[in-house]
Structure formats: C-alpha cells, structure tokens
Amino acid sequence: MGYINDLARAHELMAVGADFEAARFWVFRREGLPCYHCGAPVVKQVLGGQSLYLCRLCQTMT
Numbered sequence: 001m002g003y004i005n006d007l008a009r010a011h012e013l014m015a016v017g018a019d020f021e022a023a024r025f026w027v028f029r030r031e032g033l034p035c036y037h038c039g040a041p042v043v044k045q046v047l048g049g050q051s052l053y054l055c056r057l058c059q060t061m062t
C-alpha cells in the first residue's frame, strides 16, 4: 500500500463526494464506524505506541 495507491483511492472517493481529508484518511479516527471504501466497521489498533485505524477488509492502515 503506497502513497500513490492511497492517493488514487482518495480521488475515487472525492469523485463521489468525500472531502479530501476524509478520503485520504478514510478510516482515520473512525473506530466502529463504516469504512468509506467498503462499509465494514473500522477497528483501532495500537502499534508501537501509535493508534492505527484499520479496515479489516481493505487491510488499510492510516
């Protein structure tokens, strides 16, 4: 998952009405809320002292 791919997805989401920050970080701080990409609940994980927000279906971390 590289920056380019993230940005491509962000543009897809913006095309359907998401704002840029929401699109770029579509699971960020959205624990328990639906993933913008697939609708699955976002889960929070703490890794190395940092909170990460992850969609298990997309396997995408912020």
Ligand SMILES: [Zn+2]
Pocket: 035, 036, 037, 038, 039, 040, 055, 056, 057, 058, 059
């Ligand atoms: Zn997802």
